[in-house]
Amino acid sequence: MFEISRRDLVLSAAGAYAAFGLSKPIAFIGAAEAQQAPAAASFRKYKVGDIEVFSLSDGVWEKPHDDNFIKGVTVDETKAALAAAGLTTDFVPIPFTPNVVRTDGKLVLIDAGTGGGQTGGPKAGTLMKHLAAAGIDAGAVNVILISHFHPDHIYGLMTKGPENTAVFPNAEIYVPADEYRFWMDPAVIEKLPEARRPLAKRIQEIFPLMKHKVHQFEGAKELVPGIRPIDAHGHTPGHTAFHVSSGKDQLIVLSDTTNIPALFVRNPGWHAAFDQDAVMAEATRRKLLDRVVADQIMVTGYHFPFPAIGTIAKDGKGYAFKPA
Numbered sequence: 001m002f003e004i005s006r007r008d009l010v011l012s013a014a015g016a017y018a019a020f021g022l023s024k025p026i027a028f029i030g031a032a033e034a035q036q037a038p039a040a041a042s043f044r045k046y047k048v049g050d051i052e053v054f055s056l057s058d059g060v061w062e063k064p065h066d067d068n069f070i071k072g073v074t075v076d077e078t079k080a081a082l083a084a085a086g087l088t089t090d091f092v093p094i095p096f097t098p099n100v101v102r103t104d105g106k107l108v109l110i111d112a113g114t115g116g117g118q119t120g121g122p123k124a125g126t127l128m129k130h131l132a133a134a135g136i137d138a139g140a141v142n143v144i145l146i147s148h149f150h151p152d153h154i155y156g157l158m159t160k161g162p163e164n165t166a167v168f169p170n171a172e173i174y175v176p177a178d179e180y181r182f183w184m185d186p187a188v189i190e191k192l193p194e195a196r197r198p199l200a201k202r203i204q205e206i207f208p209l210m211k212h213k214v215h216q217f218e219g220a221k222e223l224v225p226g227i228r229p230i231d232a233h234g235h236t237p238g239h240t241a242f243h244v245s246s247g248k249d250q251l252i253v254l255s256d257t258t259n260i261p262a263l264f265v266r267n268p269g270w271h272a273a274f275d276q277d278a279v280m281a282e283a284t285r286r287k288l289l290d291r292v293v294a295d296q297i298m299v300t301g302y303h304f305p306f307p308a309i310g311t312i313a314k315d316g317k318g319y320a321f322k323p324a
């Protein structure tokens with residue numbers, strides 16, 4: 001487990017800030033450190049008590065800028081926030097980082113990735129390669145926990161149609177009941193904006209094929225030893241974070257509670273086009289970020305820069321992600 005006390009974090013960040021005479025928030029410091037991480041990101045293994053956790057890179061989406069990405073925020077403002085975090089301004093770099101958790105003899109995958117680039121652009125789809133690099137056989141995965149049904153989290157469950165082969169043939173799949181109900185309703189397709197309809201169709205195509213393996217969960221009951229769901233609705237109707245704990249150690253898997261930290265941890269009030277109920281998503285974001293700050297809980301975020309592990313601190317009106 002990474003032990004960074006809140007006091008150390010604040011002091012070291014403040015020290016660096018003073019030493020470099022920077023008029024920048026501590027978010028800049030954290031992101032700049034993140035940029036020095038090895039470029040060839042594949043997997044990172046760490047422990048939460050007795051539980052083994054892997055961050056696995058499924059590549060990155062180099063999302064072109066567009067005016068509608070963040071409500072009320074211009075492309076220039078978005079570029080300024082990326083630059084302040086030491087990131088490229090040519091596009092919005094959105095990484096994908098599923099986790100594997102080894103707990104109580106079970107191998108648990110949290111979110112299934114982009115499906116070999118079925119979504120997320122040409123630089124997405126490296127999950128299977130990196131699972132192999134980590135010595136994890138897809139056939140050995142016993143359980144898959146799904147945070148929500150956006151394509152970058154579920155397309156990895158199955159190969160492309162018409163084959164539609166299960167990628168993790170021996171896994172039982174646990175999905176949030178609210179998410180399942182929303183997307184599986186045949187009437188939902190008509191109600192969705194045009195751009196979301198192919199996703200709903202694909203969801204309604206693949207989940208019946210896995211039916212005997214799919215289990216819906218509700219509430220905060222433990223799903224596998226040491227892992228409980230946290231209601232984090234807003235991004236989607238059933239969006240879920242996960243609490244991993246062993247002994248005194250804890251980790252919160254934030255899923256898509258926030259997209260990339262440089263934009264949405266720094267500015268929790270920015271509403272990304274991906275958030276279905278942006279007001280609820282913001283309330284959820286602030287609530288969860290306040291919790292991990294107050295309790296000094298380690299976090300991992302699906303769209304955080306690899307290896308996507310660290311802590312959160314309050315920083316002015318927003319928050320700062322401090323990579324571990």
Ligand SMILES: [Zn+2]
Nearest residue numbers: 150152256302
């Ligand atoms: Zn996502």
